Amino acid sequence: MPTHPILDYLWIIPLLPLLGSATNGLFGAKWPNKIINAVAVGSTGLSFAAALEAVREFRQLSPEQIPWVKQYFSWIAAGSFRAGFDLQIDQLTVVMLMVVTGVGWLIHIYSMGYMAHEGGYYRFFSYLNLFMFFMLILVMAANYVLLFVGWEGVGLSSYLLIGFYFLKKSAADAGKKAFIVNRIGDFGFMLGMFLLFRTFGTLDFVALFDKASHWPPEAMGQLGTFTIACLLLFMGACGKSAQLPLYVWLPDAMEGPTPVSALIHAATMVTAGVYVVARSHLLFTHAPTAMLVVAIVGCATAIFAATIGLVQTDIKRVLAYSTVSQLGYMFLACGVGAFSAGIFHLMTHAFFKALLFLAAGSVIHAIGGEQDMRHMGGLSGKIRWTYLTMLTATLAIAGFPPLAGFFSKDSILLSAFLSENGGPYAGHILYAFGLLTALLTAFYMFRLIFLTFHGKPRYDEHHVHVHESPWSMLGPLVILAVLSIFGGWFALPAFWGGPDYFANFLQPVFGGGESAAAESAAQALELPLAGVAVFTALVGFGIAFWLYLKQPGKPEQLAKSMKGVYTTLLNKYYVDELYAAVIVNPLMWISTNFLWKTVDVAGIDGAVNGIADSATAIGDTSRRTQSGNTRSYAVWVVIGAIVVIAAIFWPLLRPAAGMVP
Amino acid sequence: MIPTNYYLVLSAILFGLGVIAFVFKRNIIVIFMSIELMLNAVNLAFVAFSQAMGKLDGQVFVLFVIVVAAAEATVGLGIIILTARNRQSLNVERVDLLKL
Secondary structure (H helix, E strand, O other): OOOOHHHHOOOHHHHHHHHHHHHHHHHHHHOOHHHHHHHHHHHHHHHHHHHHHHHHHHHOOOHHHOOEEEEEEEEEEEOOEEEEEEEEEOHHHHHHHHHHHHHHHHHHHHHHHHOOOOOOHHHHHHHHHHHHHHHHHHHHEOEHHHHHHHHHHHHHHHHHHHOOOOOOHHHHHHHHHHHHHHHHHHHHHHHHHHHHHHHHOOOEHHHHHHHHOOOOOOOOOOOOHHHHHHHHHHHHHHHHOOOOOOOOHHHHHHHOOHHHHHHHHHHOHHHHHHHHHHHOHHHHHOOHHHHHHHHHHHHHHHHHHHHHHOOOOEHHHHHHHHHHHHHHHHHHHHHOOOHHHHHHHHHHHHHHHHHHHHHHHHHHHHOOOOOEHHHOOOOOOOOHHHHHHHHHHHHHHHOOOOOHHHHHHHHHHHHHHHOOOOOOOHHHHHHHHHHHHHHHHHHHHHHHHHHHHOOOOOOOOOOOOOOOOOHHHHHHHHHHHHHHHHOOHHHHHHHHOOOOHHHHHHHHHHOOOOOHHHHHHHHHHHHHHHHHHHHHHHHHHHHHHHHHHHOOOHHHHHHHHOHHHHHHHHOHHHHHHHHHHHHHHHHHHHHHHHHHHHHHHHHHHHHHHHHHHHHHHHHHHHHHHOOOOHHHHHHHHHHHHHHHHHHHHHHHHHHHHHHOO | OOOHHHHHHHHHHHHHHHHHHHHHOOEHHHHHHHHHHHHHHHHHHHHHHHHHHOOOHHHHHHHHHHHHHHHHHHHHHHHHHHHHHHHOOOEHHHOOOOOO
16 A cells, blocks of 8 residues: 555645644734744645645545545544544645645745735734634534534634724624624524434434435425425535525624635635535435425526625625635535535636635736725826736636636526426526626626726825736736636537536536536537527627727716616615614614613522622621630630530430420 | 549649739749649649549649649740840730730
């Protein structure tokens, strides 16, 4: 048997960022930035290197050794329940591992430049490394319980980083909002875990999926164990991956520093929900109802968020809604059973969305902290590298061939078109909405580009000194741009009938593969559908071009003529207001008037204070006996002696008294 | 021979007198003497029992009590002398610092 130095010591990969986090967090306060950089970037870089080595060794494993599970120690053991610190690596983990460590490392490098002038430098990198640790635990866990540890841990890091500028109230509030909304989803996730354990008696992936695969699949509309468990897990995924109705925290999360938005709220953490659904694909394929729900929620979120993104003016918020929309795409893929397409889109999205955020950060950096696109414009000549990389990412997300986004989006749309889960036309409807989303995506992304980089400058040219970012920031941009171009080429040969390398690579995890008939049907559809998708993207581009470059006054006229629609979109369909009225305010009222003023103040405080007060009162009274007068003490001694003597002799006296006639 | 009860009654009377004097007198010397009175009342009871039961245990205890009483007299009188010096008085009412 060949030796696998990293595969045997898989824990090294997550441990390195944890060490970096601890070192910077405990000792970094007084250190110069250079040392903090070395610790933070070094630990994630080493982790990335270890992950690369792990993947190299993984490629040498024989198929029966996969999934490669290492059990390190038993963490919880109670009765028949066992949850260990077990790490596992299979093809799905490999993809996630590469995305998390690779993109994470690039963003660490970028942060060195972006955060250079910010206070709390060590704190930022400590949190960022902590996030890497938990994210790696999440993707490498071999059971749901350990996965949940990572799941909660990334939520914590997300909270800490959104609220990084904690003196700013909106940032602190956004952090809390993210945390609380995620709790709602986590509640479902935990219930799902409990149900799975109750049904199958284990939460280890290998054992659980092995047992589940022997169960018969449920029928459409049947609310069996699989369906309920999957819906509960999906509830957790909705929270983490910002799907309807729990997406509200993600746009607010843009209060955090831009590298955080890129790493956590675009590339990695928010895709954890997609990862969980893909990881549990065996359960989901047993529950067609749950699959349909996933597809519908994903599709609805995709188009819902895309429409909001049309009118936002904050550059990061546009990207945030775009992220929500693209995550919806990934769930749409999972919901129609195309898990590998979903993961494919997850990967390419990690590249181009991280790039978009980092480039947006570079723009913000260049013009001195301005985030409103109405105060930008005409920047393309001044920050050429940022412009070129961001344009690449935009072309990728809009779905122009041969960039990464085109391939992943195309395979999702194709799978949706072919889906027959939920009726013969269900797939076509999902496809139509997906295509419409693609159109909107192309439109709002080019709107962003045109508003930011083209047209006349709308910022104060005398006061704002536009400057290109340092190379520590541009380097990651260029690398990500290259990945955004070539990242989709794994699927390229499929267009002329060759193998789809990405799908083939994941095939051992997701199993199956389509029947020959379906495959030929898919091949016949592949090119026409791709043509339609490209045409849609071109239409989106054209509308944006016409509205924002050719007729600069037109958007305002449109906004006026469709005032109702415009304000609804601008206010994000009033969802935040709705939640505030229906959930937040009643809860606040109950908390204030009942829980606080009645239960806490009157009940709990009353009981505690009452006991304390009565003790004081008793002490106050009995204190009087301590008069300092020796003779009174003597009296007490005498009384005590009499009582003791009486107690001793009382039983002896009683019978004598009884015998008296 | 005088019955044991007589001794015991005498002992109880002496002890009671000691207690009453201890509680009601104010002069520290008198209080101290009343303690001696109580101790010796107990000694009397010990000796009486020893005689009645034909064992020597009681007499041994009496010797212990006398030794302890001697030691107590030494320490107690020392304290009394210091108290008298500090307060120019032997009134026990004046010794009341031991309170809240």
